[in-house]
Amino acid sequence: MNDSRSIRLHYLFRAVILLAFALYIGHLVQQDALHYYVAPKLARWIRLCPVPLSLMALSLGLQAVLGKSSVLCDCEHRLPQSRWGSSALYSLFLLPLLLGFFLPDRALGSAAAARKGLSLSYTAIESGSGGKFTSANPYEAEFAELAGKLYAQPVIPVYPEIFSETLGAISLYKSQFAGKEILLSGFLYREPQGQGQTGYAVSRFLVQCCTADATPFGILLQPGTQISLPADTWIEVRGKLAVVLYQGVETLQVVPEAITAVPEPSTPYIYTNADAAAAWEALQPLSVR
Structure with missing residues (x-):
């Protein structure tokens, strides 16, 4: 089992990733680029996602900073116990985010x-x-x-x-x-x-x-x-x-x-x-x- 300090770091990493997803969706909405990725019937719901994602990020951040050590645990979902395991886990979320931010938004082609x-x-x-x-x-x-x-x-x-x-x-x-x-x-x-x-x-x-x-x-x-x-x-x-x-x-x-x-x-x-x-x-x- 991870100690409370390790769990707090994991909470912070997750909060950052959730916030990054919220910012990315907000970026697509601002650039009017959602239509490159999802159908209109789905886009209307995707536009609302930054709000719950930001709230979840805030909740995790508050738990990481202000949460009591006695109530922090990874009982139901075991957290990676090594740096390599953590890096591999979070890179699965960070890589598509980085690609989304730095690659141009354009339609599929030939x-x-x-x-x-x-x-x-x-x-x-x-x-x-x-x-x-x-x-x-x-x-x-x-x-x-x-x-x-x-x-x-x-x-x-x-x-x-x-x-x-x-x-x-x-x-x-x-x-x-x-x-x-x-x-x-x-x-x-x-x-x-x-x-x-x-x-x-x-x-x-x-x-x-x-x-x-x-x-x-x-x-x-x-x-x-x-x-x-x-x-x-x-x-x-x-x-x-x-x-x-x-x-x-x-x-x-x-x-x-x-x-x-x-x-x-x-x-x-x-x-x-x-x-x-x-x-x-x-x-x-x-x-x-």
């Missing part, structure tokens, strides 16, 4: 997409024929409704608010959308394909909770497209949809007519939408270039 593997389409069975978009599957019915609304557009705008749902609906009826014009934006993903060739895709990260579960999601650009922009440049692409065989699977691709570099959006990630068809209606007043 490097993370290459590690995770870029998802190019939903693995859905194509259904419907002609100009009809129907499905007996309740899950696909939502996409069918959205597909009907998209098909009626002369130029299909892929809004960030329903990015994955839009591409999912088009993918479900990919053959019917072949030749339709589309407008979308994302970061430029470059994938070497051997023999000096490079493949391109317009990509976004789909985030459910935080960047730990982020999935890179995108659509291919026609092979041979000449792009001089570096990877991770945010671009807007206007072109026509086509269905190609990619790695043995029928996949959507865009034959670009115009590629324009654009600023990175304030919210670079995309999130799922429970009612994509209703969201589409709400987004209609937005202008389409």
